[in-house]
Amino acid sequence: MLLRRYDLGSGRAVLTTGRGLVRAGRLHRVVATVDGRNGTLTVDDGATVYGSASGTLSSLNVQSTINIGRLPAGSNVYARTCLSRTSV
Numbered sequence: 001m002l003l004r005r006y007d008l009g010s011g012r013a014v015l016t017t018g019r020g021l022v023r024a025g026r027l028h029r030v031v032a033t034v035d036g037r038n039g040t041l042t043v044d045d046g047a048t049v050y051g052s053a054s055g056t057l058s059s060l061n062v063q064s065t066i067n068i069g070r071l072p073a074g075s076n077v078y079a080r081t082c083l084s085r086t087s088v
Contacts (some may be wrong), residue, residue, distance in 0.1 A: 004032055004041045010055025015041040016086060032058065 015032075015037040021043045022028055031042045036058040042048040 002043055006034060006039060006053060008053045008060055009056040010057040011053050013051045013053035015039060015049045015051040017041060017043050018080050021046055
């Protein structure tokens, strides 16, 4: 299972893939997008999960760190990952 969360400042969006799609030790292609409040999450060639942040804000202004691959919020543990072709 892959969990993706984002918050634009007025409400959080949570997108979750089904269990069994992500397997340890295997390479996966993950595509995550945000356009305004709307977001998507796709793993390999599976179904795309759609979500939307609640609230009224529709842009992300980052003045702190963006974490990619971090395990639960507040944890100092990071997933063992390799990223390629990444854009923000």
